[in-house]
Amino acid sequence: MSTLIVYATKYGCTEKAVNRLADYLDGETQLLNLGSRDNKVIKLEEYDTVVVGGSIYAGNIQQEVKKFCSENINTLLQKKLGLFICCGMSEKAGEQLENSFDKRLLEHSLSKGYFGYEFNFDRMNFVSRFMVKKLAKVKENKSEIKDENIKEFAEKLQRGEG
Numbered sequence: 122m123s124t125l126i127v128y129a130t131k132y133g134c135t136e137k138a139v140n141r142l143a144d145y146l147d148g149e150t151q152l153l154n155l156g157s158r159d160n161k162v163i164k165l166e167e168y169d170t171v172v173v174g175g176s177i178y179a180g181n182i183q184q185e186v187k188k189f190c191s192e193n194i195n196t197l198l199q200k201k202l203g204l205f206i207c208c209g210m211s212e213k214a215g216e217q218l219e220n221s222f223d224k225r226l227l228e229h230s231l232s233k234g235y236f237g238y239e240f241n242f243d244r245m246n247f248v249s250r251f252m253v254k255k256l257a258k259v260k261e262n263k264s265e266i267k268d269e270n271i272k273e274f275a276e277k278l279q280r281g282e283g
């Protein structure tokens with residue numbers, strides 16, 4: 122199995138999560154950070170499995186992820202597909218995941234995951250810090266990456282079950 126993991130991250134949480142996912146997947150795995158400037162040209166046709174995900178800001182996934190999905194939807198619908206998000210409000214994870222991806226991709230995906238969250242105050246600007254303190258009621262750095270969820274996601278994807 123050759124897998125491409127496509128993701129976007131603002132403060133690095135999603136990057137940590139996809140590195141863990143790569144460890145749980147068999148075969149060759151390649152990472153594509155949509156926010157990075159020095160990406161190699163990726164040919165989606167070369168992968169039989171594609172995982173797409175990112176983190177949630179103001180209820181939605183980053184624009185780069187939306188753009189990638191809409192530009193490649195027909196190819197993604199031919200792949201073994203996994204979709205995931207990282208987000209701070211775990212009780213809203215299901216709803217926010219459904220908001221983030223096209224219905225056809227959600228229906229086609231073999232595995233949908235919630236990979237947890239991090240709040241990294243050292244890297245946030247003043248406005249973000251203020252919003253997180255007010256809305257999430259968190260005041261210091263916190264890391265809650267859900268290793269069990271990532272493992273389960275990888276297993277489901279590899280079993281090929283919906």
Ligand SMILES: Cc1cc2nc3c(=O)[nH]c(=O)nc-3n(C[C@H](O)[C@H](O)[C@H](O)COP(=O)(O)O)c2cc1C
Nearest residue numbers: 130131132133134135176179180208209210238239
């Ligand atoms: C300004 C800001 C807005 C956020 N908005 C949401 C939100 O609407 N819903 C949510 O569940 N989490 C929200 N979060 C939490 C992020 O999704 C979470 O911190 C995530 O782990 C960040 O991942 P990243 O470092 O890969 O970008 C927000 C965080 C910040 C800093």
